Amino acid sequence: MFYSRAQSCMLAAGYLAYLLVGALIFQVLEKDAERLQQGITFRMKEDFLKNFTSLSAVEVNIFVENLMETIRRGIYPAENEFSDEHNNWDFSNSFFFVGSMLSTIGYGNLSPKTAGGQLFCVFFALFGIPLNIVFLQHIGKMLSMVCERLAKWLYRKGVKKKTARGLTLLFFLVMGILVFLCVPSVIIRKIEGWSYSEAIYFAFITLSTIGFGDYMIGKYVTFSKQYFLFGSGWLLQ
Amino acid sequence: MFYSRAQSCMLAAGYLAYLLVGALIFQVLEKDAERLQQGITFRMKEDFLKNFTSLSAVEVNIFVENLMETIRRGIYPAENEFSDEHNNWDFSNSFFFVGSMLSTIGYGNLSPKTAGGQLFCVFFALFGIPLNIVFLQHIGKMLSMVCERLAKWLYRKGVKKKTARGLTLLFFLVMGILVFLCVPSVIIRKIEGWSYSEAIYFAFITLSTIGFGDYMIGKYVTFSKQYFLFGSGWLLQ
Numbered sequence: 001m002f003y004s005r006a007q008s009c010m011l012a013a014g015y016l017a018y019l020l021v022g023a024l025i026f027q028v029l030e031k032d033a034e035r036l037q038q039g040i041t042f043r044m045k046e047d048f049l050k051n052f053t054s055l056s057a058v059e060v061n062i063f064v065e066n067l068m069e070t071i072r073r074g075i076y077p078a079e080n081e082f083s084d085e086h087n088n089w090d091f092s093n094s095f096f097f098v099g100s101m102l103s104t105i106g107y108g109n110l111s112p113k114t115a116g117g118q119l120f121c122v123f124f125a126l127f128g129i130p131l132n133i134v135f136l137q138h139i140g141k142m143l144s145m146v147c148e149r150l151a152k153w154l155y156r157k158g159v160k161k162k163t164a165r166g167l168t169l170l171f172f173l174v175m176g177i178l179v180f181l182c183v184p185s186v187i188i189r190k191i192e193g194w195s196y197s198e199a200i201y202f203a204f205i206t207l208s209t210i211g212f213g214d215y216m217i218g219k220y221v222t223f224s225k226q227y228f229l230f231g232s233g234w235l236l237q
Numbered sequence: 238m239f240y241s242r243a244q245s246c247m248l249a250a251g252y253l254a255y256l257l258v259g260a261l262i263f264q265v266l267e268k269d270a271e272r273l274q275q276g277i278t279f280r281m282k283e284d285f286l287k288n289f290t291s292l293s294a295v296e297v298n299i300f301v302e303n304l305m306e307t308i309r310r311g312i313y314p315a316e317n318e319f320s321d322e323h324n325n326w327d328f329s330n331s332f333f334f335v336g337s338m339l340s341t342i343g344y345g346n347l348s349p350k351t352a353g354g355q356l357f358c359v360f361f362a363l364f365g366i367p368l369n370i371v372f373l374q375h376i377g378k379m380l381s382m383v384c385e386r387l388a389k390w391l392y393r394k395g396v397k398k399k400t401a402r403g404l405t406l407l408f409f410l411v412m413g414i415l416v417f418l419c420v421p422s423v424i425i426r427k428i429e430g431w432s433y434s435e436a437i438y439f440a441f442i443t444l445s446t447i448g449f450g451d452y453m454i455g456k457y458v459t460f461s462k463q464y465f466l467f468g469s470g471w472l473l474q
Contacts, residue, residue, distance in 0.1 A: 045301070049294050057286050064282070067301060106447035108345050113451075118438035125445055201355035208362055210338055212345035213450060 008138065015135045019102070022124050023095040029117040031089040037113075041070045101125055102132040105211035147172055180207055245375065252372045256339070259361050260332040266354040268326040274350075278307045338362055339369040342448035384409055417444055 048055075048063050055063075088110055097110045102125065112118045147168050154164035181203050189199040194215070202215040285292075285300050292300075325347055334347045339362065349355045384405050391401035418440050426436040431452070439452040 049297060052292075052294070052297055053290050057289070060286060060289055064304060067304065101447055104341065104446045104448075106343065106442070106449045108449035108451055111449040111451040112438075115432065115434040118434050122438060122441045125441070125447065129445060195352065197352040197355050201349075201359060204359045204362070205343070208366060209341045209446065210343035210362065211341075211448065212343045212348040214345055214348040214350075 008142070011135060011138055015131060018128060018131060019095060019098050022098040022102075022128065023091060025120060025124075026097060026112065026117060027089050027091060027094040029114055029120060030094075030112055033114045033117075034089055037070075044070075098124075098128075100211065102128040103209060104129060105206060105209045107211045107213035107216060109213050109216050143172070245379070248372060248375055252368060255365060255368060256332060256335050259335040259339075259365065260328060262357060262361075263334060263349065263354060264326050264328060264331040266351055266357060267331075267349055270351045270354075271326055274307075281307075335361075335365075337448065339365040340446060341366060342443060342446045344448045344450035344453060346450050346453050380409070 044063070044066060052060065093110060100107050101121070112121050150171070151164045151168040154167060155161055159167070181200070185196070185199040185203045188194060188202060189196060192199075192215075194202070198215060205212055205215075281300070281303060289297065330347055337344050338358070349358050387408070388401045388405040391404060392398055396404070418437070422433070422436040422440045425431060425439060426433060429436075429452075431439070435452060442449055442452070
């Protein structure tokens with residue numbers, strides 16, 4: 001079954017609309033709950049830093065435990081000022097989350113914490129994952145059409161039919177590895193300051209939809225930025 | 238293509254052997270690196286707890302940052318004694334990790350941290366994911382054979398052909414939802430002390446191979462056990 005150009009556009013637009021609406025709904029469901037948790041964490045850290053010299057070792061250890069629990073919940077209490085700016089559920093993050101969910105990568109750097117968000121996640125993915133598969137199959141079909149045309153063009157230029165098919169396949173294989181594995185690896189390596197093995201590992205874990213979430217684009221950048229902000233904050237105090 | 242019983246057994250045994258060998262290799266590659274990291278973390282925490290009353294707020298904050306970085310690397314410094322017992326890469330964890338990787342769930346609660354482990358991960362999954370798909374397709378084919386036999390049996394008992402097919406499909410749908418969604422949800426809810434929405438959410442995130450890793454079986458149990466151990470350790474001191 002091949003689609004017309006209008007149907008292709010409809011499918012792409014429908015998929016995009018589904019992603020956008022999902023991202024918005026997750027934002028509405030999760031944003032306030034996270035802000036609340038961030039506030040609690042920030043006050044806990046603030047109280048601790050005010051009084052730590054008068055605390056016992058047991059109390060300090062309990063603080064460390066609470067901090068671990070907080071990080072497990074996805075709150076990174078690195079900043080020294082509690083602001084509305086650093087919310088994990090801003091629109092771009094929410095959109096990235098929805099995309100990683102529907103492709104079943106599921107990095108898990110962000111995940112719904114409220115009961116409403118979790119149930120919506122189940123229903124949203126129930127229809128979204130098949131939609132994502134249909135969309136990817138469509139792209140695959142379009143690519144195979146391009147592949148066929150290229151083979152025909154080579155055949156008309158005087159290349160043998162078998163050689164033309166072989167050359168086309170090789171071209172797509174090499175292009176696929178370049179576009180989806182090598183180029184992202186090189187770019188990620190530069191931007192994130194990872195090693196080659198880390199960059200290839202990240203690209204593979206993403207492409208295979210395993211998505212451990214141990215390496216995240218921008219996480220290192222954000223971390224170092226936070227570290228820098230925190231350092232300069234202390235200096236100015 | 239249908240397999241004979243011998244071929245079925247071979248496929249299952251081959252898949253299991255692949256998992257076992259993979260688990261062992263990951264253990265060899267990752268165990269020592271983690272132990273080293275655990276030791277560093279433990280000593281950092283120990284030093285901190287000895288001297289915290291003489292430290293400045295800046296130094297305490299840097300300790301908190303280091304702790305966060307440690308947790309991001311998968312080390313949970315909850316215990317007060319550094320022992321060889323609590324290694325994430327014991328055989329059962331390593332096996333669970335390999336299984337979650339090949340099914341592309343990729344919870345990410347455990348992931349290779351060494352360059353060797355990461356590269357082996359890429360090569361292992363490159364052949365393991367197709368093997369896992371073949372294995373699951375085989376199980377699917379066997380189930381559809383059982384489905385067909387049930388429909389034929391109903392037909393012979395005097396049920397109309399269409400009704401027999403419909404009943405069989407309904408039976409498998411209900412059984413599937415029960416076995417893979419409802420029963421695990423109820424059991425997980427009891428063992429882990431989660432709410433119904435959390436349990437269904439976990440079962441769905443697993444089945445869909447999204448695998449955020451925000452909820453992990455045994456994580457809560459381990460956490461509370463560690464908390465208890467830590468508490469009694471302090472009392473006995």
